[in-house]
Amino acid sequence: xxxxxxxxxxxxxxxxxxxxxxxxxxxxxxxxxxxxxxxxxxxxxxxxxxxxxxxxxxxxxxxxxxxxxxxxxxxxxxxxxxxxxxxxxxxxxxxxxxxxxxxxxxxxxxxxxxxxxxxxxxxxxxxxxxxxxxxxxxxxxxxxxxxxxxxxxxxxxxxxxxxxxxxxxxxxxxxxxxxxxxxxxxxxxxxxxxxxxxxxxxxxxxxxxxxxxxxxxxxxxxxxxxxxxxxxxxxxxxxxxxxxxxxxxxxxxxxxxxxxxxxxxxxxxxxxx
Amino acid sequence: xxxxxxxxxxxxxxxxxxxxxxxxxxxxxxxxxxxxxxxxxxxxxxxxxxxxxxxxxxxxxxxxxxxxxxxxxxxxxxxxxxxxxxxxxxxxxxxxxxxxxxxxxxxxxxxxxxxxxxxxxxxxxxxxxxxxxxxxxxxxxxxxxxxxxxxxxxxxxxxxxxxxxxxxxxxxxxxxxxxxxxxxxxxxxxxxxxxxxxxxxxxxxxxxxxxxxxxxxxxxxxxxxxxxxxxxxxxxxxxxxxxxxxxxxxxxxxxxxxxxxxxxxxxxxxxxxxxxxxxxxxxxxxxxxxxxxxxxxxxxxxxxxxxxxxxxxxxxxxxxxxxxxxxxxxx
Numbered sequence: 001x002x003x004x005x006x007x008x009x010x011x012x013x014x015x016x017x018x019x020x021x022x023x024x025x026x027x028x029x030x031x032x033x034x035x036x037x038x039x040x041x042x043x044x045x046x047x048x049x050x051x052x053x054x055x056x057x058x059x060x061x062x063x064x065x066x067x068x069x070x071x072x073x074x075x076x077x078x079x080x081x082x083x084x085x086x087x088x089x090x091x092x093x094x095x096x097x098x099x100x101x102x103x104x105x106x107x108x109x110x111x112x113x114x115x116x117x118x119x120x121x122x123x124x125x126x127x128x129x130x131x132x133x134x135x136x137x138x139x140x141x142x143x144x145x146x147x148x149x150x151x152x153x154x155x156x157x158x159x160x161x162x163x164x165x166x167x168x169x170x171x172x173x174x175x176x177x178x179x180x181x182x183x184x185x186x187x188x189x190x191x192x193x194x195x196x197x198x199x200x201x202x203x204x205x206x207x208x209x210x211x212x213x214x215x216x217x218x219x220x221x222x223x224x225x226x227x228x229x230x231x232x233x234x235x236x237x238x239x240x241x242x243x244x245x246x247x248x249x250x251x252x253x254x255x256x257x258x259x260x261x262x263x264x265x266x267x268x269x270x271x272x273x
Numbered sequence: 274x275x276x277x278x279x280x281x282x283x284x285x286x287x288x289x290x291x292x293x294x295x296x297x298x299x300x301x302x303x304x305x306x307x308x309x310x311x312x313x314x315x316x317x318x319x320x321x322x323x324x325x326x327x328x329x330x331x332x333x334x335x336x337x338x339x340x341x342x343x344x345x346x347x348x349x350x351x352x353x354x355x356x357x358x359x360x361x362x363x364x365x366x367x368x369x370x371x372x373x374x375x376x377x378x379x380x381x382x383x384x385x386x387x388x389x390x391x392x393x394x395x396x397x398x399x400x401x402x403x404x405x406x407x408x409x410x411x412x413x414x415x416x417x418x419x420x421x422x423x424x425x426x427x428x429x430x431x432x433x434x435x436x437x438x439x440x441x442x443x444x445x446x447x448x449x450x451x452x453x454x455x456x457x458x459x460x461x462x463x464x465x466x467x468x469x470x471x472x473x474x475x476x477x478x479x480x481x482x483x484x485x486x487x488x489x490x491x492x493x494x495x496x497x498x499x500x501x502x503x504x505x506x507x508x509x510x511x512x513x514x515x516x517x518x519x520x521x522x523x524x525x526x527x528x529x530x531x532x533x534x535x536x537x538x539x540x541x542x543x544x545x546x547x548x549x550x551x552x553x554x555x556x557x558x559x560x561x562x563x564x565x566x567x568x569x570x571x572x573x574x575x576x577x578x579x580x581x582x583x584x585x586x587x588x589x590x591x592x593x594x595x596x597x598x599x600x601x602x603x604x
Contacts (some may be wrong), residue, residue, distance in 0.1 A: 008429035058479065084481035092479070100599040101465075108462070109469050110480045116462035117482070119490055129462060158602030176480055 010069075011036045011212050012057070012088075013175050016042050017066035018236075019049075019056050024095070026052040028236030029066070030228075034180065037206055039213045041223040044233035045257050050216045051093055053233070058090045059083045068074055072177065085112070088178030091186065093216075097165040099158030103149060106168060107140035108133070110175035140175060146201060147171045148194070163190045170198065177211070183215035187222055199226045224248065230259060288435045293553045294546075295437055295509050298444035301545035302502040303522070304529040305451050305538060306495030312535040313459060313472030314491040317370050320377030320524055321359075321499050323384040323388040326518040327354045328500025330388060333401050336412040338394075343415035351500045358496030360488050366488045378520060389515040400514035416508050419443075437509070444505050451498065452538045459538075467491060528582060534595025543593055552578045 012034040017086065019027040027049040035042050035267060036085075042050050055061040057068055059080035068076040075083055084090075090142045098106050115121040116129025144150045147167045157168060166189055173181055181202075187195045199222065217223050223230060223244065230242040230247040234256040240247050247253055303321055322398040325326040331350035341349065341525070365376040388395045395436040396402055404412030423439035431438075458464050469477040470484050477484050507513050525548070533544025591597045 030514050060475065060478070079483050079484045080478040084479055088525045090414050091479075096473045096476035096479075097600040098476060100472055101468055105468070106463055108318070108480075109477075112481065117466055119463055122458065122461045122463045126461075128560075133462065156598055158598075171479070193353050269286050 003150055009036055009259060010034065011071060012214070013067075014053075015067045015069075017053065017056055017068060018064045018225050021053055025236050026115050027056060027063075028234065030233065032231050032238050032241060034214050035229075036208050036214060037212055038228040039202060039206060039215070039226065040229045040231060041215045041227035042214060042231050042233065043218070043220075043223055046254040047187055048233040049236040050233055051124050051184055052236075054090060054184055054216065057083075058088060058182060067266050069172060080165070082175070085152070087177075088182065089173045089176045089178035089180070090182040091169045091184055093184040095165045095169045095189075097157040097160065097168055099156065103144065103152040103160070104137070104140055104155050106172050107144060107175050108136050110172045111136040111139065121151055143171045143175055147198075163194065166190050167194070167198070174211075178211060181213045181215075182209055183213065185216050185218065187217060187219055195222070202226075288437070289434055289553075290328060291435045291437050291441050292509075293449060293549050294441050295444060295505070296443065296546045296553075297549035298448055299502050299505045299509065300526055300529050300549065301448045301542050302505065302525040304499050304533070304541045304545060305448070306498035306502075307526055307530050308535070308538055308541050309455060309467075309491050309525075310495045311530065312537070313464070314467045315370060315474075315489055316366065316491060318372040318492065319374045319386075319520070320381035320494065321526055322355045322518040322520060322522040323377075323381035324358065324496040325506060325522065326355050326381075326384050326388055326500025327496075327514075328503030328504075329513045329517075330395055330401065330448075331500075332504055333412050333507060334394060337401070337403065337410065339399050340410070343412050343589070346412065347504060350499075350504070351497050354496040354500035355493040358492045362492045366485060366492065367402045378523075381518070381520060381523065385515050385518045388518070390416060392413055393525050395513075395515070398515065402512050413508060413511050440505070440508055447501065447505075448542055452542060455538050462561060463487075466590045519539065531592055532582065534592025536596060537592070537594035540592055540594025547593075548578070550583055567584035 010033040014030060014032045016023060016029045016031055017027055018029055030049065030053055042053075044050050050059065055176070056063040056076070059075070059078055059082070063076050066076065067074060070083070070086060070088055073086070075086065077089075093103075098109070101109075114129065114132050115125060116133065121129055141150060141153065144153055148173065149160075149164065149168060152164070157165065160168060166186065169234075170183065170186055173183075186198070190198065202211075202213055203226070206213065225244075227244060229242065230240075230244050231238055232247060232250070232253045234252075239256060240250045240253045242250070303325065305316060306321055310316045328350045331353045332343075333348045335346040335349055337516065340449050361377070361380050364432045365380075368376065389397055391397070392399075403413060404448055420436070420439040423442060424434045424436070427434045427438060452484070459467075465476060466482050466484075468486050469480075470487055474484050506517055523564070529544040531539060531544075532548055533540030533542070552574065555577050557575070558570070558577075560570060560573075585592070591600045
């Protein structure tokens, strides 16, 4: 639609996706597209359906209607592990660090193409598994270094602070070599300095590896300064989609969402139809 | 009058302790299966007795009714148990952990009640014996040959070895090999995925792991160990009876597991020895007959074992070999 940076071919195309819970339409015909190489923010008031949409996109919920095309392939209704294997990797709003596993194991778990994850390869091709394991460990340590977690590599993930866990989950998602990274409130609970480093790092990743990011965020400063495009959801639909400076001026967005930030209560907090 | 005396003669009876060691080893094999399920995959399997029953009955039925050789019947029975594990796992492993536990205990009872009632096949409540008319055709025969060979060799060192001694050796060798293999498996990337599922299945799914396949493999390995334990039980008792596969068997195996510690295969072996030596050792507590009748003493023995478990849980909740951090952080 707009000439935003990262104006490559659409990586993800979402058309009229609906997710119902009983009578409630948590996602009610959401349509959006995410282009190759951009950092896109997904914003909206609480209950707008952002996380539910993430869950539908990544196969954790079965969507009721619509279509989702990822890298030219229809993926709506596919199981979550297959979607992840295709390169759409997500993080969770409430971090899911694997608490009773060391940090390094959390990281190495995410590596793709580890033949040793299949029982038959463990039995019949143990060497292939071990060789790959060395590469994976090196890669994991490098990423941990970037996130200031290298010294904690052998600590149980459960002993990390909330912010560190958030970082670990992001590092782990990157370890999976994603094509599209879906981050559910990645900055929540991270100190601002570290948060900024993290964003710089994501921008570097986009430049170097062409990783595309779609993230849910409530911090408007982060959204306006660090994203190429902003998609605004309210009541299960996309109500605006454009560059940050455009979206900021959009009347519907101010009514639905930004008005809250300015301290003017608006009528959109009420749910559904 | 001494209130609490211990009769020393019986305690020094080697044959008695060998039979305890056989039971302890059998339970170690059962509990190793529970360890990979509960301790490493986070799936709470309460149906282990069913896998033992399927292993033992399939082996015996193949030998007695289908004319298989004993050695061929063993892999067939293991496969039968593993297949059963996969078939019941396919629908039930999609359930949450606690519902899965309920389903497995029910399925174990279904298997046991089937064995009790399918009299033509299993001998029902009379148990499955070898055929008295045709003593050449019995699953214990092949084993007896091996057993005699072992004892011939052992008699070089021990003039009159106990008849169960070869079984003791074979069982504990099996435990040692199983622990060695399971520990190696656990250190592979495959084992890492199992632990990730234990910690958070959604996180594993989000990283592209087909968790159902891993849970089915975990259950199938457990079923294999259960079937092997079933063979040992059948060889030990020389008859197979539905009562040998009551839910209590699985609960005792869980006691072994908790005693040894979740997440430690070696702990299972130590836990099994400790549990059975305490449970059987309490037989030697001699109490004056009135008021302590035999049934009362039996109850007291279980109570003592229970107290020991409670005491251990109070002071060492992670079990003998479990890691406290993993237990606390696991929540």
